[in-house]
Amino acid sequence: MRDVALAAGVSQATVSNAYTGSGRLSPGRREHVFAVARELGYPGPSGAGRSLRTGRSGAVGVMVTDALTFALEDAAAVELLRGIAAVGEAREVALTLLPFPVGVDEAAAVAASIRRGVVDGFLVWSMPDGHPAVEAAAARREPMVLIDGPRLDGVPLVGVDDEAAAREAGAAVLAGGPGGRRGVAAVASDSGPGRVAAGPGGGRRQVPGLSAGGRGQVAAGPAGEADGRQRVAVLVDRLSPDGHTGRVDAARLRAARDQVARERVAGFLAACDAAGAEATVIEAGGFSPRDFRAAASAALEINGVDAIFAATDAVALAALAELSERGVDVPGQVAVLGFDGTAEAARVGLSTVDQPLVEKGSHAMRMLLAAIEHEDPESLLLPTRLELRATT
Amino acid sequence: MRDVALAAGVSQATVSNAYTGSGRLSPGRREHVFAVARELGYPGPSGAGRSLRTGRSGAVGVMVTDALTFALEDAAAVELLRGIAAVGEAREVALTLLPFPVGVDEAAAVAASIRRGVVDGFLVWSMPDGHPAVEAAAARREPMVLIDGPRLDGVPLVGVDDEAAAREAGAAVLAGGPGGRRGVAAVASDSGPGRVAAGPGGGRRQVPGLSAGGRGQVAAGPAGEADGRQRVAVLVDRLSPDGHTGRVDAARLRAARDQVARERVAGFLAACDAAGAEATVIEAGGFSPRDFRAAASAALEINGVDAIFAATDAVALAALAELSERGVDVPGQVAVLGFDGTAEAARVGLSTVDQPLVEKGSHAMRMLLAAIEHEDPESLLLPTRLELRATT
DNA sequence: CTGAAAGCGCTTACAG
């Protein structure tokens, strides 16, 4: 910039003003500056210099789950990202997807990685409690907004009441469905190719009014089919990032570091408890479809299992694939319930708890931008809606 | 950092060395520095300062299509991003999704937006020729790798031969399918819930050996069903970013600024031409499912249309939804062919040209990182594979 | 409307 100023016969301040377009420059001079810059091959002001000087980078750091690659396999994460991106685009803020060493628990290495990011604030989605990357971000003392988890004192959060939503959804399935709240099954969705997976039992449900009382109302039907399910497998992707796979006991659940997973499982268990159904919690231990399939497979080894409550749609969809491959009738033999309300769930007729994912992202992003402008955004709890479709 | 140095009784260089972990510091001193930093509330070295000093930011700028929000609705873009992210994660490089004013053609505003990014290089996917954001990025003279398009002299590119792949796929469909290359239809895919959309005509195809000769071999079947399709609607999301919607003439196609769209359409048309089938090109003019549905609807108004060749899976899936809603038999009355090979296409049994999207992303990212290290990566053409499934 | 000056926060080459 100094060279351009020299060559153009103006001060460096004038070159800067030409680019920032502050209007503090006569058009003629401005054009002249640009012409000289072009001639010298000056690429325009460097972002690094401007960031250092202004204290603003125009980017926010985004951390999704603890492995970006897996997040991009999860439709729920992508929908959330879409909400974030929409606001970013409108406000011309870049989204910096931050990397950190995966599987490494060395706090120093993770912290260093987070520190490298040139960002004005952080958006954190669904990271485990105490994750070093979150702590490193918090230590930066830059604005931060949490989505779903972890919960951090004094840091605004956007979320839903996962525990209550899971509890109510579980209760509804165990009771045979609450009156009037179910979605329309076996009908083409608007955005997809219109294929709906209605199993043979897809149309059978109790008359709404009759099922309100809770469990014990077993519908007449072929072998094992019942709306009052008795043995539930609760499937969860991960409760804590320690590689555990398979059955989960009460102590492990209590100590779970994944806020959302913990709450949803707790909600499902409360529903089972209230309905007198037996529940087994099985943890996939990872986020790949293969992990999910293995967990579903383990669930089906439970003697007499007649319902699967999955902590996310992704897990539920993998369970459906496993059931389909084994020729198990859904929901005749096994009911399946998801959580998230992804587009894919609607497409295949998966019963689920719908949460406004795109809005979650856009709200969080707006809150973060407000915080960057030194406003003081408040935490926000969004509503959920139970969508009973063909799999329950 | 100066304050920490002062308080710790060391030089600023020593504080810096403590954080960069260069090992040029005795452990005792290092711990002491950290302790003082904690006490003073020093959040660690700022990324902006380090970026300015080292000339590296540790982030690469990513531009996908010309609206991030739409890109995140497209499974193909997300798969590509996953490839990029996997390499970024492994090499600890952040991905900065760059925003630019959408729908604004004011080059100066777009350029300013791109310049703000603190990045070490650019990854560009599927932007229109001459887009001001790409030109602004190129003007920065930082390393750049193009994915699919635009083509820029001297800038390495990762892509496939879209024209040839589309031509061969179109020819195969018009001829009734080449022997031995079709996928397995009506079988559960591995990763999805296993629902496959086999229309009533899903199983009918010519015996491979008989159909090799090309058109004119009309299979016996109900009304209008034929493997030698006669009237093809070629559906494309967008040829140029000017809002055009509906039929496309030769001049518009020739002038198309979206490299990939242009090539795929040209390939489909060449196939129709060779097979003596009549073809009409229809442009959706945007990237939303609604745009795609409208284009599909327009296609179905073509008298006697018996095949839809879509330039992307996303468009083909929207067409399938439209056909399903109208009760049109696929492929009995209308065959549908996509392009991209997304997971969703496999799930619903859509015939498509499969391209290695994840690898495309990971290759491009590796090439960019090599370019940043002053290596000189070469352009790369990846293979495609025709997947004939239930919709043709 | 334009310029001179200061300083944002760091890292590194060099010297000891």
Place this chain on the structure above:
DNA sequence: CTGAAAGCGCTTACAG
């Protein structure tokens, strides 16, 4: 193993 010094590229408050 540690320190003194320089400078990365910019923008802005101030003066004229």
